[in-house]
Amino acid sequence: MNLIILQRHEVIDHTARLTDNRAKHIIRVLHCVVGDRIKVGVLHDRIGFGTITALQPKYPFMVEMTVTHDSPPPPKVPLDIVLALPRPIMLRRILSQVTALGVGKVHIVNAARVEKSFWQAGLVDEDAYMAYVISGLEQAIDTIPPKIFFHRKFKPFVEDYLPGIADHYHYLVYAHPSSARGVHLCIGPAQGKVLVAVGPEGGWLDYELDKFEEQGFCGFAMGARILKVDTAVVNIHGMIMAELEHCR
Amino acid sequence: MNLIILQRHEVIDHTARLTDNRAKHIIRVLHCVVGDRIKVGVLHDRIGFGTITALQPKYPFMVEMTVTHDSPPPPKVPLDIVLALPRPIMLRRILSQVTALGVGKVHIVNAARVEKSFWQAGLVDEDAYMAYVISGLEQAIDTIPPKIFFHRKFKPFVEDYLPGIADHYHYLVYAHPSSARGVHLCIGPAQGKVLVAVGPEGGWLDYELDKFEEQGFCGFAMGARILKVDTAVVNIHGMIMAELEHCR
Numbered sequence A, B: 001m002n003l004i005i006l007q008r009h010e011v012i013d014h015t016a017r018l019t020d021n022r023a024k025h026i027i028r029v030l031h032c033v034v035g036d037r038i039k040v041g042v043l044h045d046r047i048g049f050g051t052i053t054a055l056q057p058k059y060p061f062m063v064e065m066t067v068t069h070d071s072p073p074p075p076k077v078p079l080d081i082v083l084a085l086p087r088p089i090m091l092r093r094i095l096s097q098v099t100a101l102g103v104g105k106v107h108i109v110n111a112a113r114v115e116k117s118f119w120q121a122g123l124v125d126e127d128a129y130m131a132y133v134i135s136g137l138e139q140a141i142d143t144i145p146p147k148i149f150f151h152r153k154f155k156p157f158v159e160d161y162l163p164g165i166a167d168h169y170h171y172l173v174y175a176h177p178s179s180a181r182g183v184h185l186c187i188g189p190a191q192g193k194v195l196v197a198v199g200p201e202g203g204w205l206d207y208e209l210d211k212f213e214e215q216g217f218c219g220f221a222m223g224a225r226i227l228k229v230d231t232a233v234v235n236i237h238g239m240i241m242a243e244l245e246h247c248r
Helices: A021-029 A088-100 A126-140 A154-166 A206-214 A229-246 B020-030 B086-102 B126-140 B153-166 B206-214 B230-248
Strands: A005-008 A017-018 A037-042 A046-057 A062-071 A079-084 A104-110 A146-151 A170-174 A194-198 A216-221 B003-004 B015-018 B037-042 B047-056 B061-070 B079-084 B105-109 B147-151 B172-177 B194-198 B219-220
Touching: A005 A017, A005 A021, A005 B206, A017 A021, A017 B015, A021 A046, A021 A062, A037 A062, A062 B003, A079 A229, A088 A104, A088 A126, A104 A154, A126 A146, A146 A154, A154 A194, A154 A206, A170 A206, A170 B206, A194 A229, A206 A216, A216 B061, A229 B230, B003 B015, B003 B020, B015 B020, B020 B047, B020 B061, B079 B230, B086 B105, B086 B126, B086 B230, B105 B153, B126 B147, B147 B153, B153 B194, B153 B206, B172 B206, B172 B230, B194 B230, B206 B219
Parallel strands: A005 A037, A079 A104, A079 A194, A104 A146, A170 A194, A170 A216, B003 B037, B079 B105, B079 B194, B105 B147, B172 B194, B172 B219
Antiparallel strands: A017 A062, A037 A046, A046 A062, B015 B061, B037 B047, B047 B061
16 A cells, blocks of 8 residues: 545544454554654545554554645646456456556457456456555556446447547557557557456457447557456557557 | 467477367366367477367367467567565565566565565565566466566666666666656657666655766656556556656
């Protein structure tokens, strides 16, 4: 935790009182004592400091602090993601990492190679992943969770929903092992926002890629090696960020 | 597993007999029957196919196959890594991912912010991580593990060892949140091999960065967000690969 995240309702008259894992972390990992100042942020709000006014250093842990939060969170990166729904454990890891990486929006969609059972109730709910999103925010010192959208049907997403958001983006791209195009042929020379589509284990079907291409998506190569989806997402983020840097 | 990996000693007269998790995987996940052909590779050797000649579909699982392996493994990427020793669970994840990403050499070094306990016997041994390396090879369809080196002392590594390998590389770089330089100012326009140094949680000390700079390392920015080391390594790999693509 590089940042202690508070919920808005936890801050009353500039004071917060913690009795959960955050209190334990402040005491056992940060080794704080009364008077210490630690970095705190309010979820969906600003970042600042908490000055510890009281604490209970043994179980049950308790920390009380006065909170000032007046710094804006860091900006999001100009990259949003369309992601074929992965298995839940993988989605958790990905959401934590893309949150830390500053991605603003994640559209989770169906695809032919997505296992139907992944769409079960309880798994496709923003709240089910909030703990992982918050761990990404704590890691990267941010307070604004990415917006997560679930789209249960591929065709309506691509044909009806995508055209409605496409004009927010300068570049629509997807990564594909068999593509011959380098990423710099899809992105650049102008600066602008990128939407990247990342397929399921086993990849998008040709039919699905055709649908993306019809919407103006440009496919770029990312080497012949088959990667796990979490590795692929983080790696592609790096590729696109390096590419956008050339456009500055 | 996109590839079943065999040890050299397991292949006798073009025949292999498996009774462990690989046999279970072939039967329970790949649903193979006698006569099926599956992708196999021999560790440190070539890639090919196994044709199943016999199997025991219930516990204790057993698969027998005749093996032909005549395709070369994919080339390594032109990127090696110097990595400050992370905690063991993190190192496992990183080695699995950089293996899948095709990194050829990983130099694991000490740094001021590395916890001393991480250097305990048993933790800094290539064999302790072989299972994770192999899972990376299985993922990316490769048979050549990266070479892993452990350097217990920072100063001898940088001052004595690094100069001996530095001329294998065209670019020596490190990523640093506070750097103002874009990655394209460190890498390009010529094609060539890259060695990148990735720091510990909390980053390299200024002293350590000075030492890298003395050896000719160029520091590039990767945004102000603090990332976990595994996220950082995979992200930096993507940035550098995108950059090298410009040099082709």
